[in-house]
Amino acid sequence: MTTPNDPNRVIVFDTTLRDGEQSPGCSMNLNEKLEIAHGLKDLGVDVIEAGFPIASPGDFESVQEIARQVDGPIICGLARCNTADIDRAADAVKHARRPRIHVFLATSAIHREFKLRMSREEILKRAIDGVKRARDQIADVEFSPEDASRTELDFLAEVVERAVEAGATTLNIPDTVGYAVPTHYADIIRHLKKTVRGIDKCVLSVHCHNDLGLAVANSLAALKEGARQVECTINGIGERAGNTALEEVVMALRTRQDYYGLTTGINSRLLLPLSRKLSHATGMQVQRNKAIVGQNAFAHEAGIHQDGMLKNPNTYEIMRPEDIGLSRTELVLGKHSGRHALRQKISDLGYHLSDEQLNKVFESFKVLADRKKDIYDADIEALADTQIHESVQKVWKLQAFTCNAGTGTLPSAAVSLERNDGKIHRDAALGDGPIDAVFNTIDRITGITLKVVDYRVRAVTFGGDAQGEAFIEAEYAGKKVTTRAVSTDIVEASALAYLDLINRVTARQDRDRLKPTDNVSHDAVPSL
Numbered sequence: 001m002t003t004p005n006d007p008n009r010v011i012v013f014d015t016t017l018r019d020g021e022q023s024p025g026c027s028m029n030l031n032e033k034l035e036i037a038h039g040l041k042d043l044g045v046d047v048i049e050a051g052f053p054i055a056s057p058g059d060f061e062s063v064q065e066i067a068r069q070v071d072g073p074i075i076c077g078l079a080r081c082n083t084a085d086i087d088r089a090a091d092a093v094k095h096a097r098r099p100r101i102h103v104f105l106a107t108s109a110i111h112r113e114f115k116l117r118m119s120r121e122e123i124l125k126r127a128i129d130g131v132k133r134a135r136d137q138i139a140d141v142e143f144s145p146e147d148a149s150r151t152e153l154d155f156l157a158e159v160v161e162r163a164v165e166a167g168a169t170t171l172n173i174p175d176t177v178g179y180a181v182p183t184h185y186a187d188i189i190r191h192l193k194k195t196v197r198g199i200d201k202c203v204l205s206v207h208c209h210n211d212l213g214l215a216v217a218n219s220l221a222a223l224k225e226g227a228r229q230v231e232c233t234i235n236g237i238g239e240r241a242g243n244t245a246l247e248e249v250v251m252a253l254r255t256r257q258d259y260y261g262l263t264t265g266i267n268s269r270l271l272l273p274l275s276r277k278l279s280h281a282t283g284m285q286v287q288r289n290k291a292i293v294g295q296n297a298f299a300h301e302a303g304i305h306q307d308g309m310l311k312n313p314n315t316y317e318i319m320r321p322e323d324i325g326l327s328r329t330e331l332v333l334g335k336h337s338g339r340h341a342l343r344q345k346i347s348d349l350g351y352h353l354s355d356e357q358l359n360k361v362f363e364s365f366k367v368l369a370d371r372k373k374d375i376y377d378a379d380i381e382a383l384a385d386t387q388i389h390e391s392v393q394k395v396w397k398l399q400a401f402t403c404n405a406g407t408g409t410l411p412s413a414a415v416s417l418e419r420n421d422g423k424i425h426r427d428a429a430l431g432d433g434p435i436d437a438v439f440n441t442i443d444r445i446t447g448i449t450l451k452v453v454d455y456r457v458r459a460v461t462f463g464g465d466a467q468g469e470a471f472i473e474a475e476y477a478g479k480k481v482t483t484r485a486v487s488t489d490i491v492e493a494s495a496l497a498y499l500d501l502i503n504r505v506t507a508r509q510d511r512d513r514l515k516p517t518d519n520v521s522h523d524a525v526p527s528l
């Protein structure tokens with residue numbers, strides 16, 4: 001009933017709402033669970049393990065509601081090998097069009113001896129009784145020998161064979177504590193397939209935990225050996241280090257179809273939206289470098305990679321971002337980026353810079369990237385704008401400044417400017433505040449006094465290392481001039497903006513001085 005006709009089709013069994021919810025901090029309420037269950041159905045999972053109905057009235061209700069409302073996938077409830085659990089699970093899933101009970105019982109020596117306190121014989125009997133009781137109520141029964149990967153192989157094979165005889169339709173082999181490694185896990189699956197009578201009548205399933213970071217690798221190794229159901233969770237949430245991540249195993253099968261030759265029924269374009277929905281529901285964020293759905297999974301900062309990506313995305317990406325539901329690859333500008341990526345970004349932002357201007361923006365971008373962790377579009381725009389204004393001939397250049405402010409002191413500043421003849425000019429002045437003191441000092445050095453009519457500072461980007469933009473509107477000789485400058489230091493941004501206005505005034509004065517005596521064109525000097 002659950003075996004798809006195609007022998008190469010893998011059944012995707014999602015246990016986000018059961019094993020996933022077992023991770024500390026991941027509990028969800030009924031509405032959140034229903035929302036995720038509908039998302040899983042749309043994604044195309046074959047089985048939803050909706051909960052452990054005996055665990056609490058809330059868990060029972062969620063499984064029951066999902067069974068009632070989510071039509072399509074098999075809806076499964078978990079149960080220990082005891083009557084109360086199994087009957088409760090049957091009650092919870094019975095309204096589903098395709099219900100399943102999943103009974104489990106640990107088989108490893110450590111669990112037998114210390115947790116269950118049962119002999120091998122008792123385990124065999126409880127497993128058989130459990131499967132039979134479930135089969136009496138529901139036709140689709142999955143059996144899991146918990147901690148299978150640490151169970152003696154001969155005993156594991158015996159339990160599994162007895163579960164098949166008792167009527168289990170799916171046999172799941174859990175690596176409960178993430179102890180297996182791929183070759184070891186593949187050996188277990190191969191051994192069971194070879195030795196267990198009747199195993200071919202069942203779907204062989206894998207259920208891996210990520211304690212050694214091997215859950216996906218182990219699952220893939222088992223699928224390669226003939227397992228045809230994979231148990232997994234969205235974002236890999238689950239006990240301790242989590243379960244096999246659904247998005248990873250699905251995309252591995254899809255991307256390496258050439259190697260595995262297996263398919264799933266998953267609509268991969270819904271992977272990212274569902275991953276985000278789950279993060280919102282649980283409050284558990286996905287790490288940035290998480291495969292497939294992490295923020296960095298389709299982002300490139302290194303210049304050589306960005307150049308490759310711009311020339312052909314296959315150089316550095318093995319999957320297309322749109323195939324997992326991301327609109328496009330992100331070329332993140334940072335200290336490791338190169339000119340190709342910067343040129344692309346500047347052109348995307350609508351600028352048309354010459355090669356020379358681009359090189360200058362590139363230099364200041366590298367300096368900025370050394371000081372700042374995240375470079376935003378607004379940072380690049382500010383650099384490009386500054387470069388466009390730079391076409392004004394600069395008489396004065398800011399060399400250094402200090403300023404002093406605080407309660408009980410007079411705000412003062414000392415400024416050092418370099419004139420375009422190479423001479424350094426230094427002075428100091430008081431002001432109403434530190435920025436006013438810097439402006440006054442610049443006035444004293446340059447001999448030009450501007451009347452500031454508007455002055456504003458704002459953060460152009462975010463975070464503690466954000467760039468500040470200083471905007472100044474000033475008047476000189478009855479004309480208004482405006483400018484802006486950016487820096488991670490707002491006093492520096494203000495000084496640079498003020499000096500930019502002074503340079504424009506100086507350029508204007510020079511032009512006026514030259515006017516009567518020469519006939520050189522001064523079209524390049526912008527007017528005030």
Ligand SMILES: CC(=O)SCCNC(=O)CCNC(=O)[C@H](O)C(C)(C)COP(=O)(O)OP(=O)(O)OC[C@H]1O[C@@H](n2cnc3c(N)ncnc32)[C@H](O)[C@@H]1OP(=O)(O)O
Pocket residue numbers: 019022052054055056079080081082104105106115116146176
């Ligand atoms: C590997 C897995 O993920 S297994 C699923 C784990 N998930 C959960 O445990 C989440 C939900 N669990 C719960 O809400 C509670 O543990 C309950 C309601 C199921 C049980 O609560 P309690 O009755 O108070 O028992 P508690 O959890 O303290 O102990 C578990 C009991 O179940 C027994 N047990 C464990 N597994 C099984 C099993 N597969 N079949 C039968 N008995 C089992 C234990 O030996 C222990 O029995 P004891 O009380 O005779 O010592």
Ligand SMILES: CC(C)C(=O)C(=O)O
Pocket residue numbers: 019104144146147172174175176177207209
């Ligand atoms: C209930 C079983 C399948 C389980 O979650 C495990 O063994 O990890």
Ligand SMILES: [Mg+2]
Pocket residue numbers: 019174176207209239
């Ligand atoms: Mg588990």
